[in-house]
Amino acid sequence: MNKPTSIPGQFDAVVVGAGFSGLYMLYRLRQLGLSVKGFDSAGDVGGTWYWNRYPGARCDIATPDYTYSFDPELEKEWTWSEKYATQPEILDYLRFVADRYGLRPDIEFSTTVTSARWDEQEKRWTITTGRGEEIRCRYYIMATGCLSMPKSPDIEGVGRFGGQVYFTSRWPHEGVDFTGQRVAVIGTGSSGIQVIPLIARQASQLTVFQRTPNFSIPAHNGPAPADRLKQLDEDRDGYRHAARWSRIGVPNEPTDVLGVTASEAVRRERFEAAWRQGELVGIVSVFADQLLNPASNDIVAEMIREKVRSIVKDSETAEALCPKDHYFGTKRPCLDTGYFDTYNLPHVRLVDLRKQPIVSITEDGIETAEESFGFDAIVYATGFDAMTGALAAADVTGRDGLSLKEKWAAGPSTYLGLMTAGFPNFFMLTGPGSPSVLSNMAVSIEQHVDWVAGCLEDMREAGLDTIEPTELAESGWNQHVQDCGAITLMPTANSWYMGANVPGKPRVFLPYIGGVDAYRQACDDVVEQGYLGFRMTGPGGARCRDGVIRRMQPDVAMVLDLIATLGLPPMETLSADDARALLAATAANRPPGPEVDQVTDGVIPGPAGDLPYRLYRPAGPSEGPRPLVVYFHGGGWVLGNLDSDDPLCRDLCERSGAVIVSVNYRHAPEDRFPAAALDAFAAVQWADANAIELGGIPGQLAVAGWSAGANVAAVACQLARDAGGPHISGQLLICPVVDSDLARPSYQENGDGYILTTALMKWFWDHYADAADRGDPRAAPLRGDLQGLPPACIVAADFDPLRDEGVGYARALEAAGAPVRLARARGHTHTSVTMVDVVISGAPVRAEIGEALRNFFLPPNRP
């Protein structure tokens, strides 16, 4: 690919789509000196803004932001007239861009690409168009849009209507005059909400058919915002940089105000400010936790509903317009101009399809379960087959005859949303697995295009001309995309983000919600790490550094980032007392954990004095006795107490249905080895002997612990076996210390940067046990006799220095005949699984733990 291809019908690259993405891609490829051919089914450039010409069509990201930023000269030459420009103005802009850079001659309009097939021998794509042309190219780039494939309405009798039919996404270029007409609009998503007020101005009668009410806030449109223009004027580069490194592609200071803890006054003030501002970026970030925590989300949602009720005069209509079946932001929120007011007009009516579903479209109107309506025109605002529709429709066939449709039958699979394994040299812009529709797309598009162009340039320099992601890198990215979605409320909604609007489409969260900034960082890191996860070949040889770019759970990474900003001293540099004080201070503001039925404190007679304990009794239908779990807190035998693990104990209690007795054993350095282990065993003996008084079921006793607490729990099991009792039904060991060997690979991999470090672990051991004692099975239970021990559930976290000893203990116990459940805490650190209601991704691991605890008490583990 050193020189542009000059054989007729052969190009270095084909770009399908001539919207925001395709135009910029063409421009960048040309800059690289490549021969490029563009196609678009549309008659001209513009993409979204070519097709969606309905009255009221506007962007909903303020135009100073929704614009190209790659060329400062271009920015100087164009001035937006409004905060939210209309479709004609945005289309004019894209035409202006096409003309300014002379892009049109390279694009064939009114031409649909119908198929693309990879030729493995030639290392080229063969592209076929609806006009029957065949074009060959090395790089095939689909800039086909996330919202470009209209969804056909799935309503009985659609073809039957004899009046005028319009689709917002395919609006006639000459416009439509509805004056004096009886008009139906079906659909109340973004397009419906924009078009309805304008049709109402003309129609003699407007009936809106609504299946799902949507959250919308007033756009407060007007001139382009002066404050933003001023910022751009003063420091354009700084402003654009801030946009590129923001969460959604618009400069915005993230808030740390939590909806659940903010005062009523703060909540109201923040919401009203966002309402007045009229921008999506404001209303989706009233509270830091509004997309994570249902209670916080409800606060914003209810305030929007209040507004709707205050605007719409008819209370039944108002109620029908209030969304109640999804969390705010889990479906695309809308900006509107007079949408809710429109329902106060006497000739406008809302039909709630939840109450009276459409039975059929008829020759002269619409029949619902309760009424027949006559219309002159029907407008469908029924949305798109989002994110995958246009890609799947274009019949792309990769290596070994595998089609994209087949590969994606259970949902799309991409690396960075840009490429997919088995389809070499095939790039998608704003593909599934990229931030795309959750962002200011102008910013995301520029980033994608720049990445692809940079990649092709790097390949050329290295003498490489074929690129494809590895399966490992791709599945790792897919997992990360789903992990990011899973900690939010997004998957709870039947939204087009989830593919739920298209019958039969797999239910998968399609975009990447980690943020524009996090996504950009991941893409940059891939390059930085030698195109990690890509296989590249060409005359210059072959190279592949396989791997996964993001393995850590997103909320664990956020917590680590937050802790890093606090600048805390390393624990191992402190005295034991100072370290204890620091731990207590950092725990002060954390969420309390779930409610349980009863919490009581008491003391146990230990071998060297009383040991405090705290008992948690689960809420539940029965007041009767429950199985008993004796729990030991973490803290390296030095730190921790009954309070430190309180939220975790509540969580274990609620999930297992068992009575949890959390015991505070003696700590080092005041009481060194084997004090903690002996206390633990004494506590188990005492709990067994006092089961009835504790509300337990005699004979149904398990032990549990985290970290060093898991160490003493494991030791207690060995001591109980040696002593001939008590019978222990199971041992739950969360990230246990089971050996004193700090040379395992997990120490090498995770010994620094994940809270529990090798240095800290060494500090713990130094405080707890003399070197000569560290091989004693009461300190290192992995070195003991493992025959005849109770069933175990062992949690091993990926980013824990102790991971390998936990896994080693699981294997050794299993080899010795004990039933073992190894719960892999994927993407977690030593501490994150225990961070109840802070690290949301820990909840599934704790659910598994809860199940394991319950299973301990099922036969045959019972005596």
Ligand SMILES: Cc1cc2nc3c(=O)[nH]c(=O)nc-3n(C[C@H](O)[C@H](O)[C@H](O)COP(=O)(O)OP(=O)(O)OC[C@H]3O[C@@H](n4cnc5c(N)ncnc54)[C@H](O)[C@@H]3O)c2cc1C
């Ligand atoms: C009504 C509406 C309002 C929007 N408002 C905003 C907003 O305010 N802010 C924002 O960030 N985003 C908005 N979006 C999203 C918008 O789609 C993107 O911002 C952006 O315009 C996408 O550009 P694109 O070039 O990637 O895709 P598109 O603009 O969708 O262009 C894709 C082009 O590919 C062509 N194509 C597809 N398949 C083929 C094929 N097989 N052969 C030939 N041609 C093909 C299509 O004809 C289309 O012209 C809006 C979307 C809609 C529908």
